[in-house]
Amino acid sequence: MNRNELPIQEVLPMLKETFREQDSAVLIAEPGAGKTTQTPLAFLDEPWLEGKKIIMLEPRRLAARSAASYMASSLGEPVGKTVGYRVRMDSRVSAETKIEVVTEGILTRMLQSDPELSGIGMIIFDEFHERSIHADTGLALALETQSVLRNDLKLLVMSATLEAEPVAALLGDAPVIRCAGRTYPVETIYAPVPSSQPLEQGVAAVICRALFEGEGDVLVFLPGVREIRRTAQELESAGLPRNIIIRELYGQLSSDKQDEAIRQDSGGCRRIVLSTSIAESSLTLEGIRIVVDSGYMRTEVFSPRTGLPQLITRRVSKASADQRRGRAGRLASGRCYRVWTEVEHMHLSETNTPDIRQSDLAPLALELAAWGVREPEELSWLDTPPSAAFQQGRELLQQLGALDAGGSVTSHGRKMAELGMHPRLSHMLLMGKELGHGALTCRLAVLLQERDLISSSEAAADCDVRTRVERLLLMEQGQITAHGGMDVKEGTVKRLIQEIRHLSQQLHLNRESKLDVTLCGLLLSFAYPDRIAKNRGGGSFLLRSGRGAVLKSVQHLSRAEYIVAATVDDKGAEGSIQLAAWLDSDVIGRYHGDDMFDMKEVLWDSSAGAVRARIKRMLGAIMVKEQVYAQPTDEEISTAVLEGIRKEGLSLLSWNKQAVQMRQRMSFMKRYHSDWPDVSEEGLMNTLEAWLEPYLEGARSRHTLQRLQTAVLLENLLTWEQRQQLHKEAPTHIKVPSGSSIPVDYQDPLNPFLAVRLQEMFGLPETPRIAGGRVPLTIHLLSPAQRPVQVTSDLSSFWSSGYFEVKKDLKGRYPKHYWPDDPLQAIPTNRTRAKM
Structure with missing residues (x-):
């Protein structure tokens, strides 16, 4: 193989031959093989593609644009000619385009609008090992199309680390083709930081060490934007040399800023690229020779128990750690600094949990209903969607009016699916437009998909979404800058405005002169009807679902009788409200009365x-x-x-x-x-x-x-x-020899007793019995003063022995009473001797 030739070139002839005879295959190509940019081009001249397109899925917008640009440049053409891309709010395709690189949500929309995929000859699922829910859904729908409508549709699943056999079986025992990668040696250095030290400080220290010990640019993997910002602040305060620049890279950045981060600096400065998992695969960042890996990733996990999502920070898997490590050896030998110990590495999970097993499945339930499928088991899956989460998603869709009582999609549900957003936001957008408040609804939808516009300290003291809308409106009017007390950059502001325009076009909105921000609660209640909450006092609220939620500080919303909680951190007995809006009680009756x-x-x-x-x-x-x-x-x-x-x-x-x-x-x-x-x-x-x-x-x-x-x-x-x-x-009473009727005490069922004066029992030789003779009564023999002098259940024995001892004592204390020498022959009495 020529030094400049990518390893994938060795297996492309075999791959092309496979698709001349079969319709499905799995390609496992190690990092650096060139599968993303070379494989689609190899099929351009194949006879079976005549007059049709290739659609290649990429998990992220940045990777889709980058792959399309690289392929177009290798053909000596601009993007949008033979090779183009389509991502949310950005598209470069033409009538000449033969290869379209799209993000996964785009494919789902294409399948829903045209299940036959007319004019498409092949679908390539790139980086399938990331197992996003969109990729799993897209493959399930594509397999259905292939088996029912288009037996000539070609399906290729590509990955660097995927276990091939289960996917091959899913594709009908499709052949598996493997390709070695081209990576340079990467030295792994374990550089743990003290557990008492904040992650950002520890990572910044390791970055400074890496800059001193090695050459080239540095790619740093961090869990999220918050850690990226804090690490950047730590580095800036460390006093870096002038020839070192810091770049940020994450999904919410504008396209220009993302492109700037992945390019080498034109002035020759060394870069420190602080990135989320977005740079883990698909991208080649020129000049990267060093990787610093924090070992963490941030992901959203849905709880069927509470019906709430939770954004959690967790350890990466071994597969992700290896992907990140490989970034340092794509173009030359490099180093990877892992901010954990080798022993900790041994205990990492092998792979990441697929999204479909931990995500909110309401979007999936809507897609399947729109496709005409009620139960997930009707399609082929690598991992079948969990039934509890799927059922919960379906119940939410019925609440939003997207499904009827039988589970079939409604006309409203189809309109929601066409918007391609989470069903909550789609329903809110459609309802807002219907009520004549589409412009405000668009801004709410954009804000709900974006990280907070205000600083974290201010956000903790003010959870009102209305504050964010008002700030956004001022930004749109140019009255305040992005840095005017807000934790957001100017490029992000431009992107937000672009997204608002995009949504407005989707909804075919006319310009509205006035936006009534007091309606934020009403509009949010359409998206989150299950999170309407009533004040219980002390900052605590009861959600409609029965779950408790609390405001962590005293604020304007603390006085509200009702709120809508858009974002709730599902931790502990009561979730923490992070974003909400005031809701008037009359609004609840007017718009949610049917519920x-x-x-x-x-x-x-x-x-x-x-x-x-x-x-x-x-x-x-x-x-x-x-x-x-x-x-x-x-x-x-x-x-x-x-x-x-x-x-x-x-x-x-x-x-x-x-x-x-x-x-x-x-x-x-x-x-x-x-x-x-x-x-x-x-x-x-x-x-x-x-x-x-x-x-x-x-x-x-x-x-x-x-x-x-x-x-x-x-x-x-x-x-x-x-x-x-x-x-x-x-019996209730027992008649004793004196003629008195004495009550029986049954308080202790084991030992019923009779309390009677001793003199009234003269002449009775045996203990009275009850229960048909089975149980002798316990006799409490009393003195003339009604005080117990003897307790016995054997009256006969008492008369023969115990009586004479008792008689001596009683005769001295009660001389006026009758104390015969022979009690069995004596006259029973309850009187004194004189009265007798």
């Missing part, structure tokens, strides 16, 4: 000791209005009373002496007869509907409950036979 429902609430009010009946007007978990429910049904009242008893206990009922004894006697009988009802606390609570509810008519307060004859209610649980048995085996 409201009346909930009758008949509850036991413990503080009042009575049933409280209300009708609540609900919007999800939020109570919008409450009024008295004048005529609750008997069933509703009874249910509330029973719930009150379950909450407060059986003490709400009247437990007089008779009721207590009845319950104790029944508990005693339950020990010897298993078929008897369980009247323990647990047993009665578990059977309230059976023994209590039939008698609750008219009872709706503690006072009326106290009038219920609880003893009678318990007795009603017994059959006629059981009542006779209760009277016989668990």
